[in-house]
Structure formats: structure tokens, C-alpha cells
Amino acid sequence: MRKIDPEKHAARRQVILDAAIVCFARKGFHGTSTAEICAEAGMSPGNLFHYFPTKHAIIAAIVEVERQETAEFFRELHEASDLFAALLGFMDVVLRLAADPVFSSLALEIAAEATRDERIGELVAANDADLRTALATVIKAAHERGQIDAAIDPEGGARWIAAIIDGIFGRIAVDPGFKPLEEAPMLHLLLTRFLCPTG
Amino acid sequence: MRKIDPEKHAARRQVILDAAIVCFARKGFHGTSTAEICAEAGMSPGNLFHYFPTKHAIIAAIVEVERQETAEFFRELHEASDLFAALLGFMDVVLRLAADPVFSSLALEIAAEATRDERIGELVAANDADLRTALATVIKAAHERGQIDAAIDPEGGARWIAAIIDGIFGRIAVDPGFKPLEEAPMLHLLLTRFLCPTG
Numbered sequence: 402m403r404k405i406d407p408e409k410h411a412a413r414r415q416v417i418l419d420a421a422i423v424c425f426a427r428k429g430f431h432g433t434s435t436a437e438i439c440a441e442a443g444m445s446p447g448n449l450f451h452y453f454p455t456k457h458a459i460i461a462a463i464v465e466v467e468r469q470e471t472a473e474f475f476r477e478l479h480e481a482s483d484l485f486a487a488l489l490g491f492m493d494v495v496l497r498l499a500a501d502p503v504f505s506s507l508a509l510e511i512a513a514e515a516t517r518d519e520r521i522g523e524l525v526a527a528n529d530a531d532l533r534t535a536l537a538t539v540i541k542a543a544h545e546r547g548q549i550d551a552a553i554d555p556e557g558g559a560r561w562i563a564a565i566i567d568g569i570f571g572r573i574a575v576d577p578g579f580k581p582l583e584e585a586p587m588l589h590l591l592l593t594r595f596l597c598p599t600g
Numbered sequence: 601m602r603k604i605d606p607e608k609h610a611a612r613r614q615v616i617l618d619a620a621i622v623c624f625a626r627k628g629f630h631g632t633s634t635a636e637i638c639a640e641a642g643m644s645p646g647n648l649f650h651y652f653p654t655k656h657a658i659i660a661a662i663v664e665v666e667r668q669e670t671a672e673f674f675r676e677l678h679e680a681s682d683l684f685a686a687l688l689g690f691m692d693v694v695l696r697l698a699a700d701p702v703f704s705s706l707a708l709e710i711a712a713e714a715t716r717d718e719r720i721g722e723l724v725a726a727n728d729a730d731l732r733t734a735l736a737t738v739i740k741a742a743h744e745r746g747q748i749d750a751a752i753d754p755e756g757g758a759r760w761i762a763a764i765i766d767g768i769f770g771r772i773a774v775d776p777g778f779k780p781l782e783e784a785p786m787l788h789l790l791l792t793r794f795l796c797p798t799g
Contacts, residue, residue, distance in 0.1 A: 429716055431630065506715060513712030516705060516773050517628055529774040557786045560771070560778060567770025568763030574715050575728040575766075579759060587756045594793045 414452050417442050418466065421459045426506035430460060430514055457520060464511065464524045468531060475535040484543040485597055488536075488562075489589055495566050496588065499581040505573040512570070532566075533559040540596075549596045558596065565591070613651050616641050617665065620658045625705035629659060629713055656719060663710065663723045667730060674734040683742040684796055687735075687761075688788055694765050695787065698780040704772040711769070731765075732758040739795075748795045757795065764790070 420442035424433040435456055439449050453459045474491065481487035498504045515525040536559035543549035549558075565588075572579035619641035623632040634655055638648050652658045673690065680686035697703045714724040735758035742748035748757075764787075771778035 432716075509712060509715050512770060512773050513708060516708050517631075522774075526774050526776065533775070554786075560775065560783075561767075561786055561790055563775065564767030564771050564778075565764065566767070567774075568760075568765070568767030571711060571766025571770060572759070572763050574711050575721075575725050576732070576759065576762065577725065579763075584759075587753075587760055591760055591794050594797050595790050598793050598797060 410452075413444075414462070417444065417449060417452055418459065418463055420444075422463060422503060422507055425460075425463075425510055426503045429510050430456065457518075460511075460514075460521055461524055463507070464521070464528055468528045471528070471532055471535065475539070478539065479542065483548060484539055484546065485548045485593075488539055488543075488549075488596075489592060492562075492566075492588055492592065493585055495569055496581040496585055499569045499573055505570055508570045509574050512567070529563060533563050536562050550598060553596055561595075562592075609651075612643075613661070616643065616648060616651055617658065617662055619643075621662060621702060621706055624659075624662075624709055625702045628709050629655065656717075659710075659713075659720055660723055662706070663720070663727055667727045670727070670731055670734065674738070677738065678741065682747060683738055683745065684747045684792075687738055687742075687748075687795075688791060691761075691765075691787055691791065692784055694768055695780040695784055698768045698772055704769055707769045708773050711766070728762060732762050735761050749797060752795055760794075761791075 417438065421433070421438045424437050424441050427433075428437075433456070435446060435449060438456075438459070439446050442449065453462065474494070478484075478487045478491060481490075498508075511521070511525060515522040533556070537555035540549050540553060540555040540558050544551050544555070569581065569584075569588075573581070616637065620632070620637045623636050623640055626632075627636075632655070634645060634648060637655075637658070638645050641648065652661065673693070677683075677686045677690060680689075697707075710720070710724055714721040732755070736754035739748050739752060739754040739757050743750050743754070768780065768783075768787075772780070
């Protein structure tokens with residue numbers, strides 16, 4: 402019996418996910434065939450099937466990777482001495498992701514698909530709930546340190562920060578004049594006034 | 601030769617658009633056939649074709665109606681004595697539209713399609729540019745009356761208000777706890793702090 406090398410297995414999985422992300426961003430989930438993902442990954446359909454039995458399993462894995470990366474980011478964020486500054490740093494990461502055409506196309510594709518495919522909708526909603534929990538936890542901890550206005554309800558504040566993140570990707574879809582990396586000062590102003598009006 | 605009754609023609613067009621909106625919101629543009637739109641509108645394919653030669657023409661008409669309605673809203677808005685309060689009133693209309701499941705599904709569908717179909721992308725971008733121009737005009741007029749902080753650049757402020765509108769619809773897609781009508785106080789707080797921090 403052949404043994405599976407875990408590192409090799411993980412690396413091959415990542416090659417498939419990277420190939421799929423490129424294809425999905427280019428043509429959408431429905432417009433992409435598994436044959437195209439195989440071609441992009443330089444892999445046979447049989448081999449691909451060994452890692453991901455369905456296209457849906459690939460999408461689920463992409464969303465799961467994003468969840469893990471966000472969780473990791475927020476674990477580190479809590480070590481910052483200034484939590485509001487760290488939150489602005491997170492928003493700068495969001496702007497950088499929005500400036501990446503592959504990432505932003507994929508984000509819009511996932512958001513659209515979430516409204517039609519119940520399973521993807523559940524995965525995305527779970528990620529979003531995790532993000533809001535992480536943001537609310539930051540706001541609560543910042544309250545204790547006097548770094549965010551105590552009048553901002555953690556859950557409500559988190560919800561509107563999440564809305565602003567959605568909005569950043571929405572801009573990418575419709576507004577060619579929206580240059581995410583140039584928008585950092587205005588976004589910082591908006592969040593500072595919203596969350597620390599007297600700061 | 602048969603004469604066209606303009607009122608009857610407009611009414612029939614509207615019946616088709618309303619039927620198409622229901623179908624698109626339910627199954628997306630690609631998932632909806634013209635046969636389904638005909639069935640929903642209670643009309644023969646030949647009759648539908650007389651009003652709209654393609655599915656794309658229907659989508660274009662829906663986006664155009666939205667453009668006209670927004671323009672009309674902002675023409676009236678400028679008659680308000682308090683432009684910032686009127687702007688908050690506009691955002692309350694946005695929350696009401698977001699609370700309408702058919703409208704919000706359609707908005708997400710259009711945003712997603714704009715990234716893939718160049719013609720729809722152009723229509724949506726033109727509408728968005730009109731909206732931002734209208735918002736920037738309100739901010740400029742409000743500057744003159746001291747109703748919005750002069751430090752808010754009209755174009756930049758308009759761009760972030762548009763992002764917040766995108767974000768409201770983004771919430772609908774992923775966050776079942778986001779109840780648009782209940783979010784008015786937090787949205788008002790956010791916009792008041794952003795646009796009139798000393799107001």
C-alpha cells in the first residue's frame with residue numbers, strides 16, 4: 402500500500418487551489434470546468450479527483466483557507482499595544498487584497514454565489530460570523546484599554562466594519578476610479594471618527 | 601398600419617421588467633431563460649421580443665430605470681433645508697431597499713454580473729458614477745451651508761458613502777443577523793461622525 406506524504410499532499414492541494422482561484426476569478430464558478438482547473442494546475446482529472454471530489458469541495462477549501470488566515474491574523478493582532486491602530490492595520494491589509502485583481506474578483510464571485518448556492522452561502526456566512534466575532538472581540542478589548550469609544554456596541558460596530566469591508570470590494574466591481582491603496586487616508590479618517598471621535 | 605399607444609406600450613414594458621426582476625432575483629441572469637420571463641409576465645415569446653430583443657436589453661432597461669429613479673430622488677433632495685438630514689433620509693431609503701429581498705438579490709446579481717459582462721459592467725459603472733456625482737454635489741452644497749464638515753472632500757466622501765451602500769447589500773448576502781431597518785441608528789451615527797463630527 403502506498404503511503405501518503407503529508408507535506409507533498411498539502412503542496413499538491415495548494416497547487417490545485419491556486420489554479421482554481423485563477424480560473425474562478427477569470428470565469429466564475431459556473432463558467433469554470435474541472436478540466437480547466439486541471440489544465441491550469443498541470444494535473445490529470447483523475448489526480449485532481451483524488452484531492453477534491455467536486456468543484457464544490459475546491460470552493461469550500463478556498464473559503465476554509467481564508468477563514469484560517471483571518472483567524473491567525475486576529476490572534477497576532479491582539480498582541481498589539483494599540484488595538485485601534487492594529488485594527489487600522491487590518492483594514493490596510495483589506496485594501497491590499499482589494500487591490501489584487503485575482504483576490505477581488507474571487508471575493509465578488511464568492512459573494513454572488515453565496516446568494517444562490519446554499520452550501521457556499523453557509524460557508525461564507527460562517528466565515529463572516531467568525532470575522533465579526535473577531536472584530537467584536539477587538540472592540541471589547543479596546544474598550545477596556547480606552548482605545549475605542551465605549552459608546553460603540555461591539556457587535557454593532559463589528560457589523561458595520563464588515564459592511565465597510567464588503568463595500569471596499571463593491572467599489573472594485575463598479576468604480577474604476579477607486580484605487581484601494583490610495584484610499585487608506587480616507588478610510589482611516591472614517592474609522593477614526595466613527596470609533597474614536599474624541600481620540 | 602397599427603398605431604402604438606404609448607401608455608399601453610410603457611405599461612407592457614413595465615410588466616416585463618417586473619417579471620424579469622422576479623426571475624433574475626430568484627435564479628440569476630444566466631439561470632433565467634426568456635421563456636421563464638414570458639411565463640412570469642403572462643406573455644408570448646414573440647410579444648416579449650417586440651419589447652426587448654434580448655435578455656441583455658431587459659437588464660439594461662432595469663439598470664436605466666434605477667438610474668432615472670436615483671436622479672429624480674436627488675433632484676428633490678436639493679430642495680431640503682438641511683442637506684445632511686436629507687442625505688440620512690436617502691440612506692434610510694437604501695436600508696428599505698436592502699430590506700426588500702427581491703431588490704437586494706437583484707442588486708447583488710447585477711454587481712456580480714458587472715464583473716463578467718462588459719456591457720452590464722459599463723451600465724452599472726455609469727449609474728454608480730451618476731450616484732457619486734449626485735452625492736458629491738450634495739456634499740458641496742452642504743459645505744456652503746455649513747451642514748457637512750468642509751474637511752470632507754466631496755468626491756472622496758461620495759466614494760465612501762457609495763462603498764457603505766455597497767456594504768449594506770453585502771451584509772444581506774452573508775449576515776442573516778443584519779436587519780437593515782434596525783440598523784438606521786448605527787448608520788446615522790457612523791455618517792454623522794464621519795461627515796459632521798462637530799455637528
